Amino acid sequence: MLQVDANTSRELRAIIFAMAAMDKTIASQIRKTTRAAIVPEWKSTLAQHADTRLQHRVLVSTAAATVTNLNVKLTAGSKGKPLAGGLDPKTAAGPVEFGADQQSERTYVTTSRKGKSYRVTRRTSVQLGPRRRAGKAFYPAANEIIPRVLALYAQTVVRTLSDALEGKSNG
Template structure:
């Protein structure tokens, strides 16, 4: 899980404190304005890193964002929707992100009374294994600083407009 440590940044601590101390209506405005900006940026970053149709279907098309007063959460691959082949997105999202090893299964089949050896290979549709991820983790690492800046700008702009209305 990739996170920004707000304890090391006074600016981000100030942003969180200003959201906490703001009136409920301004908190709601900040969340409502932040969500579409972050959603578009997250989908674009995932699309730039996804280079296979499977990655697009499983990771990019299932990209979601949730925004609270304290957090912006980036999600991908968590939907229970079925794909065209019958697999559910949440069941194969791990393999689409981190890859899967090729596994050959050998067994003996019988047809019309005759037995013969069969070997099946599974995992060929996925990339080879990569602990650092292929799509979501690299996309998140590249976009998190930009999203922190977007969130900060949204908070500052909303609070500035609120102060202008009051005065």
């Protein structure tokens, strides 16, 4: 899990204190505006890092962002219905992101239509690629976009508070 500690930055602490002290309607507007700006950026950055069609279907198409007064949470692979072939993004996100053991083979005995038994060996995780501890799409994309997300959040808070103090209305 990637986290940024607000205690390391005076600006982040100031934003959190400002969000806690402001009017609920203004805070709600900030959250909506921030989320609307972050989600397309998050999806495009994730798409740049996703190499395979499987990563696009499981991670990019399910990418989302949640904005609260205290945090911004980027997610992928935690929602959505199963794909046409039955693959559920919620359960497959981990192997798709980190790969799988390439030695994973499953051997079993089956029977042909004529009644003859024979052994079948299937390599069940080749399509997931080799293991990569640092991740393949989500974690590299998150590392790239987190500074931009924090800057966008800070800019949105400052701009909305400034507009509210000047008496302007955005929504």
